[in-house]
Amino acid sequence: MSDKRFSLLETAIDVGVERRALDHAAAGAYASFEGWVRNHNDGRAVLRLDYQAYAPLAADEGEAILAEAAGRFAVREVRCVHRVGRLAIGDLAVWVGASADHRDAAFAACRWIIDEVKRRVPIWKNEHYADGESGWLHPDNTPVGSG
Amino acid sequence: MTYRLLYFASLADRAGCAEEVRDSAAGTPRDLYAEVAAAHRFPFAADRLRVAVNGAFVAWDHALSDRDEVVFLPPVSGG
Numbered sequence: 001m002s003d004k005r006f007s008l009l010e011t012a013i014d015v016g017v018e019r020r021a022l023d024h025a026a027a028g029a030y031a032s033f034e035g036w037v038r039n040h041n042d043g044r045a046v047l048r049l050d051y052q053a054y055a056p057l058a059a060d061e062g063e064a065i066l067a068e069a070a071g072r073f074a075v076r077e078v079r080c081v082h083r084v085g086r087l088a089i090g091d092l093a094v095w096v097g098a099s100a101d102h103r104d105a106a107f108a109a110c111r112w113i114i115d116e117v118k119r120r121v122p123i124w125k126n127e128h129y130a131d132g133e134s135g136w137l138h139p140d141n142t143p144v145g146s147g
Numbered sequence: 148m149t150y151r152l153l154y155f156a157s158l159a160d161r162a163g164c165a166e167e168v169r170d171s172a173a174g175t176p177r178d179l180y181a182e183v184a185a186a187h188r189f190p191f192a193a194d195r196l197r198v199a200v201n202g203a204f205v206a207w208d209h210a211l212s213d214r215d216e217v218v219f220l221p222p223v224s225g226g
Contacts, residue, residue: 123225
């Protein structure tokens, strides 16, 4: 568990540890989002992923998103952890958690945070396919080959 | 001026390196990107990218200084 709201982690995310940061006596709700590595994308079989980040800016932009969320929603605390490095199918790639007095704000904050993280934080996904190819993904979901 | 450029994802693949130190007459990220995009045959027009200088997002007409760290950020795909 970090003292920052957003963190990049090179090792497995321990949700049980991370969610303790959300504890608050006034909170009656906790909602979370987990993004997992799936074994297919856009019709292709995926074997594993690599995530790469521009770490200093990713950390700052992630903190900014969570600070915005804390102001935008009636939450008690919000957190996000994103993996970097090599991940296997089924691994937890990103975790978002929000605690709030009531469930509506917790759900809404989680949804908003993951959408903003995907849109803004400088992290890139390289998919390794069963046919031996790999490609960096970009927002239109088109891999860009290395050729 | 001399710049330190960091490359990520498909830009690093195309450049064949994660960073380079480059002497350039370019005074803005826009001019510097045109130069390196041609040198490395980058697949993106500048309008699909964002640019950061010394760890913070800047505008494409930002005035660069000698020794700046410049990063052209391809479209992100975290999450």
